[in-house]
Amino acid sequence: MSASGGTKAIVAALGANLAIAVAKFVAAAFSGSASMLAEGVHSVADSGNQALLLLGGKKAKKEASEEHPFGYGRERYIYGFLVSIVLFTVGGVFALYEGYEKIAHPHEVEHWYWPVGVLVFAIVAESFSFRTAIKESNQLRGKLSWSQFVRRAKAPELPVVLLEDFGALIGLVLALGGVGLALLTGNGVWDGVGTMCIGALLVVIALVLAVETKSLLLGESADPAEREKIRAAVVDGDTVTRVIHMRTLHLGPEELLVAAKVAVQHDDTAVEIARAIDAAEQRIREAVPIARVIYLEPDIYRATGTEPTTPAEPSDVKSPGA
Structure with a gap:
């Protein structure tokens, strides 16, 4: 995922949410709508979220240090989890609380044209933001479905913005429905029902994001296609004859660690092996440019079934005769 593409989508969402938040709070003040207040808080939370993503992207660019030799790429995962x-909390739980209060103590929506006008404006603004996120994501999504893209993306920014914008649009429709029913029936309870639905939606989206970013924080391997490219690049058929076992780990969205034990000919000299290892590293970087940190350990392959001696990635275990 390109940093520029993610940043463009974040900035578009930030601008839209700041404008919408101001409009929603003005409408809430004039109309007394709980849905408007919840949506205003939601937009403020979204704006803060985009600021966090931008901050995480900036911190991730810090140079590696002696204390953090692999750099700060995972800062983006940390801020995505935040x-x-x-x-x-600020979006979902607050909306649920406001919805409960509105249902327990309903009151008629005043000055209906304020919330309705702001909701229509917000839907248009969020649609532009959502369109930007979709456009940027399509450049990276390939043939993956949207759910697969959210699950497999190694950079958190676009999945976060996509889900936030999607949740915002659905929430706006729910808020419009709640306000509309309250106006039609004269019963303010419907405003609270709309707010409760918004809260439930935000909680579900937050849980999905938490699960996905937690996986990234724990450390994910390269995609299967990238692992196969690395395997093919390592073996030259002459000095390096096979990959005995291999580990890959994302140090950040755009930085991959590769560690592998490779088989070499038993009669090769140390100089020949060193040159072959250097050449293999170069081939890996050409095949998978994000492979920045590479450790290759030469060994003599023993077809005894004892290798690998440590847990392997799914495609690492091969039969001795392979």
């Missing part, structure tokens, strides 16, 4: 927490 976004899910903010969305859950």
Whole structure:
């Protein structure tokens, strides 16, 4: 995932949410709508979330240090996880609370044209933001479905913005429905029902984001296609004859660690092996450019079934005769 593409989508969402938040709070003040107040808080939370994503992207660019020799690429995962927490608490839980209060103590929506006008404006603005996120994501999604893209993306920014914008649009429709029913029936309870639905939606989205970013924080391997490219690049058929076992780990969205034990000919000299290892590293970087940190350990392959001696990635275990 390109940093520029993610940043463009974040900035578009940030601008839209700031404008919408101001409009929603003005409408809530004039109309007394709980749905408007919940949506205003939701937009503020979204704006803060986008600021967190931008901050995480900036911190991730720090140079590696002696204390952090592999750099700060995972800062983006940490801030992505913080976004899910903010969305859950400030967005979802607050909306559920406001909805409960509105149902328990309903009152008629005043000055209906304020919330309705702001909701229509917000739907248009969020649609532009959502369109930007979709456009940027399509450049990276390939043939993956949207659910697969959200699950497999190694960079958190676009999945977060996509889900936030999707949740915002659905929430706006729910808020419009709640306000509309309250106006039609004269019963303010419907405003609270709409708010409760918004809260439930935000909680679900926050949980999905938390699960996905937690997996990234724990450390995910390269995609299967990238692992196969690395395997093919390592073996030259002359000095390096096979990959005995291999590990890959994302140090950040755009930085991959590769560690592998490779088989070499038993009668090769140390100089020949060193040159073959250097050449293999170069081939890996050409095949998978994000492979920045590479450790290759030469060994003599023993067809005894004892290798690998440590847990392997799914495609690492091969039969001795392979």
